[in-house]
Amino acid sequence: MFYREAGDFSTTYEQDSQTFPIRFDRYRYYVVLLIAFAVVPFLINDYWVNAVFLPFLIYAIAAIGLNILVGYCGQVSLGTGGFMAVGAYAVYKLMTAFPDVNIFFHVIGAGIVTAGVCVLFGLPSLRIKGFYLAVATLAAQFFLVWLFNRVPWFYNYSASGQISAPERTLFGIPVTGAETAPWAAYLFCLVFTVFSALIARNLTRGMAGRKWMAIRDMDIAAEIIGVNPMKAKLTAFATSGFFVGLAGALFFAVYLGAVEVGEVFGINKSFLVLFMVIIGGLGSIFGSFAGAAFLVLLPVLLKNILVSGLGWPTDLAAHLEFIIVGAMIVIFLIAEPHGLAQLWRIAKEKLRLWPFPH
Amino acid sequence: MKKTLVTAALAAVMAAGPALADLTFSSLSYRTGPYAANGIPFADGYADYFTLLNERDGGIGGEMTRMVECETGYNTEKGVECYEATKGEGVLVYQPLSTGITYQLIPKVTADSIPLHTMGYGRTSAKNGSVFRNVFNYPANYWDGASHAVTHILNENGGDIGGKTIALVYHNSAYGKEPIRTLEELAKKHGYNLTLLPVDHPGQEQKSQWLQIRRERPDYVLMWGWGVMNQVAIQEAANIRFPMENFIGIWWSASENDVLPAGDAAHGYKALAMHNVGDDYPVYADLKKYVVDAGKAAGAGDQLGTVLYNRGMYAAMLAAEAAKTAQGIHGTSAITPAMMRDGMEALVMTEEKMAGLGLPGFGPEFNVSCENHGGNGFGAVQQWDAEAGKWSLITDYYQSDQDVIQALIDEDSAAFAAEAGIEPGCN
Numbered sequence: 001m002f003y004r005e006a007g008d009f010s011t012t013y014e015q016d017s018q019t020f021p022i023r024f025d026r027y028r029y030y031v032v033l034l035i036a037f038a039v040v041p042f043l044i045n046d047y048w049v050n051a052v053f054l055p056f057l058i059y060a061i062a063a064i065g066l067n068i069l070v071g072y073c074g075q076v077s078l079g080t081g082g083f084m085a086v087g088a089y090a091v092y093k094l095m096t097a098f099p100d101v102n103i104f105f106h107v108i109g110a111g112i113v114t115a116g117v118c119v120l121f122g123l124p125s126l127r128i129k130g131f132y133l134a135v136a137t138l139a140a141q142f143f144l145v146w147l148f149n150r151v152p153w154f155y156n157y158s159a160s161g162q163i164s165a166p167e168r169t170l171f172g173i174p175v176t177g178a179e180t181a182p183w184a185a186y187l188f189c190l191v192f193t194v195f196s197a198l199i200a201r202n203l204t205r206g207m208a209g210r211k212w213m214a215i216r217d218m219d220i221a222a223e224i225i226g227v228n229p230m231k232a233k234l235t236a237f238a239t240s241g242f243f244v245g246l247a248g249a250l251f252f253a254v255y256l257g258a259v260e261v262g263e264v265f266g267i268n269k270s271f272l273v274l275f276m277v278i279i280g281g282l283g284s285i286f287g288s289f290a291g292a293a294f295l296v297l298l299p300v301l302l303k304n305i306l307v308s309g310l311g312w313p314t315d316l317a318a319h320l321e322f323i324i325v326g327a328m329i330v331i332f333l334i335a336e337p338h339g340l341a342q343l344w345r346i347a348k349e350k351l352r353l354w355p356f357p358h
Numbered sequence: 359m360k361k362t363l364v365t366a367a368l369a370a371v372m373a374a375g376p377a378l379a380d381l382t383f384s385s386l387s388y389r390t391g392p393y394a395a396n397g398i399p400f401a402d403g404y405a406d407y408f409t410l411l412n413e414r415d416g417g418i419g420g421e422m423t424r425m426v427e428c429e430t431g432y433n434t435e436k437g438v439e440c441y442e443a444t445k446g447e448g449v450l451v452y453q454p455l456s457t458g459i460t461y462q463l464i465p466k467v468t469a470d471s472i473p474l475h476t477m478g479y480g481r482t483s484a485k486n487g488s489v490f491r492n493v494f495n496y497p498a499n500y501w502d503g504a505s506h507a508v509t510h511i512l513n514e515n516g517g518d519i520g521g522k523t524i525a526l527v528y529h530n531s532a533y534g535k536e537p538i539r540t541l542e543e544l545a546k547k548h549g550y551n552l553t554l555l556p557v558d559h560p561g562q563e564q565k566s567q568w569l570q571i572r573r574e575r576p577d578y579v580l581m582w583g584w585g586v587m588n589q590v591a592i593q594e595a596a597n598i599r600f601p602m603e604n605f606i607g608i609w610w611s612a613s614e615n616d617v618l619p620a621g622d623a624a625h626g627y628k629a630l631a632m633h634n635v636g637d638d639y640p641v642y643a644d645l646k647k648y649v650v651d652a653g654k655a656a657g658a659g660d661q662l663g664t665v666l667y668n669r670g671m672y673a674a675m676l677a678a679e680a681a682k683t684a685q686g687i688h689g690t691s692a693i694t695p696a697m698m699r700d701g702m703e704a705l706v707m708t709e710e711k712m713a714g715l716g717l718p719g720f721g722p723e724f725n726v727s728c729e730n731h732g733g734n735g736f737g738a739v740q741q742w743d744a745e746a747g748k749w750s751l752i753t754d755y756y757q758s759d760q761d762v763i764q765a766l767i768d769e770d771s772a773a774f775a776a777e778a779g780i781e782p783g784c785n
Contacts, residue, residue, distance in 0.1 A: 047446070051439040149530055149556070159539050159770055160481070160532035162461050166777055177778075178465030256434060258461040260532050262559050264434060300439065307428075308443075314429035315389030315398075315657075322390075 004352070019201055025348075036190055041183035049182040054255045055296045057189040058247050061196045063276040063288035065243025070274070071282035072204055073236035074216030075125050079137035081269030082144030083241055085261050086114045087248025089154050092163045095176075095253065096156060103168035103175060107192065107249045114245020115238040117144075122237030126230055129219075141270055148261040164258040176253045185254050192250060196243050201285050203239060212236050213283070244273075279332055281341025290340035298325055380424040381417065381681060381693065383408060383674075384449040386440050386459065389657070391431040392560040393585035395615045396666055398657055400455055401427070403670025405656035406649050410641075411678060413648040418681050419691040432585075434458045441466060450698040451475050451677050457533035465778070467492045473699040477673050478503070478609055478632050482536055483770035485732030487703065488782040490771065494702050496676070496733030497724050498632045498758075500582075500608070501766060504537035505758035506630050506737040507580050507606045508544045520549035525576035527567055527583065527591055530556035534582040537608075541580075543762050561587025568594040581607040588616035596623030603628060606739070612749070613665045617742045625744035628752075632737050633672045633721040635749040637663030641671075641716030665749060672721060679715075680705045703728055722755040728784040732767075735760060 008023050010016040020026040044053060062084060069075050091110035095103065121140040125133050148154045155163050167177030174180045175188045203209055211232040214222035223229055252259045259265070272295060280291020299321050306317035336343050350357075387401035388394055408423045417423050426447055428440035437459035441452065451473045454460055460480035467474045468491065475494045476484065482501045484493035498506075511519055526541060528534030538554065545552045553576055555567040561583060568591075571579060579600065583591055588611040595605050603626045607616070612629030645662065649655050661667040684693045684701025693701070706725040712718060722736035736755040743750065775782050 047442040050442045055435070159483075159536065160457075160461070161535045162458075162532045164461065164465070164777075167779065178469035256438065256462060257465060258434075260434070260458050260461070262531055263458050266559065303429075313389075314387065314427050315394075318390040318429040318431060 017205075019205075033194070036194075037187070041187055044182050044186060046182050049186050050255070051300055052297060053186050054189055054250075056292055057186075057193040058250045058255055059273065059276060059292040059296055060193055060289050061250070062244050062247035062273045063280060063292045064196055064200045064285060065240045065245075065247060066273050067277045067280075067283065067285070067288045068200060068204065068212070068243070069236055069240035070277055071284065071287075072209060072216060073212035073233065073240075075122070075233060075236060076130065076134040077137040077240070078134050078267070078270045078274065079121060079140035079144070080244055080273040081265040081267060082141040083114055083118055083244040084248030084251060084269060084273075085144055085148055085265035086117045086241075087111065087245030088252035088259055088265065089148055089163065089261075090114060090245065091249035091253050092156075092165065093154070095166060095168060099166070099168075103170055103253070106168075107246060107253070110249035111242040111245040114248065115241040118237045118241025118244070119234050122234055122241075125233050125237065138267075138270075141267055145261050145265060162258055162260050163252065165253045168253075177257065180254070189250055189254055192246055196246060197285055197289070200239075200243065204285070208232075208235060208239075216283075275329065279329060279339055281339030284339070284341035286344065287339050287341030290344065294340060295325070298328070381421045382424045382426060382447050382449050383677060384440075384444045384447075384452055385425055385427045386430050386437060386444075386452065386454040386456075387427055388430050388432045388455070390429060391433070393432040396585055396610070396613060397432065397455065399613070399615075399661040399664050399666035400670035400673075402655070402657040402659070402661045403667035403672075404453070404674045405670075406645060406662075406667075407671045407674035407678070409649050409654050409656070410645055413652065413654065414644055418678055419685040421691045423678075430454065430456065430459060432456050432458075434462055438462055438466075445470060445472060448695070450681065450693065450695050451702070453477065453673055453677070455479070457481075457536070458531065461532060464490070464493055470695075471699070472695040473702050475673070475677065475702065477669075477676065479533065482732075483767045483774060485730060485767050486771035486782075487726075487728045487731035488784050489775045489780055490731060492699055494726065494731045496705070496726055496731065497707070497722055498735055498737050499732050500533075500536040501540040501763045502732075502735040502737055502758035503608050503630050504540040504580075505544065505735075505763060506739070506756070507608075508541070508548065508550075509756065509759065510606065510628075510739050510753065511578055512548065519577075521551070522578070523551045523553060523574070523576040524578045524580060525553040525555055525571055525574070527555045527557060527564070527571075527579060527581045529561060529583050529587055530558045533584065533610075537580075537582055539766055540763060543766065544759065547759075547762060557583070557587055557591070560585055562590055564590050564594050568598055568600075571595075571600065572598040577604065579605045581605070581611045583607065583611045583616075587611075588613075589619045592617055592620045592624050592627060595627075596620045602626035603741075606630065609669075609737075612740060614747075614749075615666075617744070618747075622744045624742055627742045629740055629742075629749075630737050631740040631749075631751060633668060634719060634751060635665055635668065635740055637668075639717050639720065644716060668720075672717075675715060675717065676705070676707070679707065679711070702726060703731070735763065 020029050066080050069077050087110045090113040091106050094106040094109050124136040155161050165176045167174050173184050175184050211227045214227050215229055215232045219229055276291035276295050279294055281287025302321045306312045307314055385401055385404050388397035405425050408425050412422055426444045428444055430437040430440050437454055441463055453475050457479050460476050463474055473492050478498055480495050482499040484490040484495050541552050557564050557567055581591055605627055607629040609630045609632050617624040617627055650659055680702040683704050684697045685691050687700055688697045703726055708723055712720050724733035735758040738751050738755045739753045740749045741752045
């Protein structure tokens with residue numbers, strides 16, 4: 001009914017291999033983009049931006065980054081928090097060292113720096129696999145946080161060791177700092193999120209992505225058919241690091257504005273992004289969005305229902321939040337181990353035939 | 359089902375619209391997470407004092423007060439969410455009880471013109487009100503605290519601590535790093551050696567730090583800790599038999615929760631104080647009558663008289679007094695956050711005022727002005743008596759070394775003004 005292939009003919013290879021081959025799906029995607037760019041900016045206020053949209057968009061970038069590494073290339077990483085911290089500190093150093101350069105390029109620059117750091121910590125992946133690699137990246141997490149806490153150069157010798165984002169503008173409109181209008185912060189992050197998703201999608205369905213997946217599925221077989229494991233693994237680390245660095249930079253500069261590395265980019269952040277990837281669906285760009293939405297929006301939704309809606313005590317609500325989110329993670333993983341992306345895929349299959357399944 | 363949930367959530371968001379004429383106060387509390395043991399008594403004391411004002415006096419200046427509580431879990435992201443969720447309700451003053459959240463909120467409250475009161479925490483240089491127009495940190499700040507501790511050590515040693523070693527065990531965060539600059543400056547002045555021992559969040563693991571203390575045997579140990587870190591540190595100090603009377607914590611490492619787990623071994627542990635301890639005050643009779651016995655106490659109602667409950671109450675009392683001052687200045691009982699700011703800037707706390715509130719001798723006397731948002735920097739030292747199971751002040755309130763601190767404040771606030779493009783001024 002909703003998803004009909006009838007009358008939807010592909011006459012060229014390009015048409016056949018596009019991201020959304022079904023016409024309805026494609027239009028829905030355009031409508032979502034249109035609403036995100038042209039409607040939402042007029043409706044949002046500080047609360048919606050800071051509590052809902054910014055965390056969702058930024059975590060989506062981080063989840064896409066980690067998904068490339070874990071979902072597509074099969075290299076388990078627990079260092080996401082540390083790599084986000086690299087992005088945040090890189091953008092901070094760039095912002096303060098070159099105040100005249102556009103913030104847009106600083107964020108990209110932070111992504112490139114993080115890509116480099118990520119490759120460095122990805123080197124062990126050439127020799128170790130699986131759980132052992134997870135432990136090696138865990139070391140990256142702790143080392144990076146320790147480094148940013150320890151070396152005053154990274155936080156410009158400020159007394160408290162905090163970094164705070166100065167005001168920077170894009171086309172004369174502030175996008176960082178306290179004077180930022182909600183729509184400006186939102187659009188700035190949205191542009192990065194959309195382009196990250198586009199780039200990631202095109203990388204993963206091209207040659208690079210196929211190599212990563214070959215490595216993930218069986219590295220020896222991949223090597224035999226001519227995939228260079230060193231290049232494949234390190235490009236996966238670099239791409240992943242780039243996106244995670246973008247996310248870290250936006251997280252600090254646009255969303256929080258002031259960051260304390262141990263608290264914001266601790267091990268919890270690594271696990272949170274990993275959960276997003278697992279719940280959303282390993283090896284799926286849509287899954288990254290779904291996972292980020294699930295773990296960002298559900299707590300806010302529950303809080304609003306329990307505290308503002310029902311008037312329950314805040315501590316009880318906070319504890320219930322943990323229980324409900326935790327229980328839902330377990331239930332989801334039992335019901336559908338391939339994540340929300342797979343649920344969505346099944347739903348689409350059903351909707352194709354609905355209401356006449358036979 | 360899903361639809362009803364979404365609708366309910368939307369309705370909840372819509373319902374949280376602008377409030378009526380009540381004076382709204384927010385409590386960004388943390389009753390969950392690793393710092394809950396300290397967050398709960400503070401939040402209870404803060405809420406109970408406003409309940410008392412409503413029940414006994416009919417609010418402040420005839421306006422009822424309303425408390426908006428939001429759980430942060432000491433997490434900066436949730437703190438931002440809480441701030442954005444509550445600021446639309448006309449909250450008069452924010453007190454986040456977290457240095458990390460304070461740093462987030464400083465630019466935001468400045469843009470939104472809502473006052474922020476960080477009592478004994480937060481960014482110390484906010485004392486310079488000509489730069490930080492909306493941020494207050496009276497009655498004392500971390501740098502005062504660092505100086506109080508050093509002065510106490512000086513007094514114990516007859517004014518000469520040259521060559522002595524002082525170790526600082528600190529929470530490795532913005533909060534714990536605050537006193538380092540001051541302690542370094544004071545080290546230059548008084549000639550002691552400073553050893554820095556960071557402890558990572560949340561602070562359950564301190565074996566290596568205390569091993570180093572055991573090896574190097576510093577003469578004194580200062581502590582900037584919070585939450586579970588305090589208990590662990592005091593236990594570890596007891597384990598290596600460090601003399602407790604040479605172990606001095608900041609006022610955030612000074613609650614019953616911190617010393618009780620170590621039992622008798624914690625006897626003699628010292629901590630700084632910015633207000634008095636115990637429940638021997640007339641206001642407690644009213645609290646019991648109007649709040650506790652009426653079943654209106656916040657939380658479990660079992661925290662009365664603890665150090666942090668007193669601190670929450672003290673914070674609420676200062677906020678209420680500032681609101682009264684603001685009502686006096688502007689001649690209206692329904693004040694706005696901007697008026698509240700004026701009230702905080704004109705706040706004068708005297709002994710008569712505190713006695714009139716049922717809290718004689720509870721805190722130091724101080725007054726606030728535009729140039730000085732931090733009070734006069736008075737503090738005292740309290741000591742734990744494990745046998746009696748209570749804290750008591752062992753010194754009078756004394757002033758911190760203003761020469762050293764004021765220079766640091768001017769320097770740091772000037773740096774902030776330059777960074778944020780603020781023109782310092784009092785108009």
